[in-house]
Amino acid sequence: MTDKTVLITGSSRGIGRAAALYLAKLGYNIVLHCKSSIKAAEDALLEIINMGRQCRILQFDINDRKRCFDILTNDVQQSGAYYGLVLNAGIVSDTPFPALTDAQWDDVINTNLNGFYNVVKPVLMDMIATRKPGRIVALSSVSGIIGNRGQVNYSASKAAIIGAVKALALELARHKITVNCVAPGLIETDMTKDVGEDFIKSVIPMRRMGKPEEAASLIAYLLSEDAQYITRQVISVNGGLC
Secondary structure (H helix, E strand, C coil): CCCCEEEECCCCCHHHHHHHHHHHHCCCEEEEEECCCHHHHHHHHHHHHHCCCCEEEEECCCCCHHHHHHHHHHHHHHHCCCCEEEECCCCCCCCCHHHCCHHHHHHHHHHHCHHHHHHHHHHHHHHHHCCCCEEEEEECCHHHHHCCCCCHHHHHHHHHHHHHHHHHHHHHHHHCEEEEEEEECCECCHHHCCCCHHHHHHHCCCCCCECHHHHHHHHHHHHCHHHCCCCCCEEEECCCCC
């Protein structure tokens, strides 16, 4: 057991939920986050409390900078600095670039990239001030590494996350706070529910999608003490897709 607390954005479903449950089983206290799926977040909270761990829910839009600041700074003031951040929340809005609207571009960039800033900035100095090791894990994507047809906006946002992680890792290394990226491929979540079996078998060498728990286990490792010398890295979970 540990008294370490981890905030996981977008943790009412998918990889975020899997990570929350996986980390709770390992003994971490969990701060769940959702934008609107409060019932799903409450279900996850009950599971975690039943494991004997502390858990609470924060509800806000990571695209709303002021609300992020207000809620996160208040939570830290009330309960103390986080040991770890898992920056999982994000959106897709796919369409070929010639048909891409201004709103589709802005929504994806503002949520996926600005959301990184909006969540990390309010809590980082408190993490540093503990003078203890800390962990930041941001979710990029295979699309941020190799690009993907119909995802110019999403690929741009996820590639930018990689750049932000690599720069921030340099700044925080002396504080013993590691900063890494996990880049999932096709994982069984709501985002991939319409992907056809034939396509999966044609593009993924392992001929299947990954499970959310397979990404969660890597996230958990990067949060662990065993990973204290791993920083500024991008690690893929994609079945050999790239």
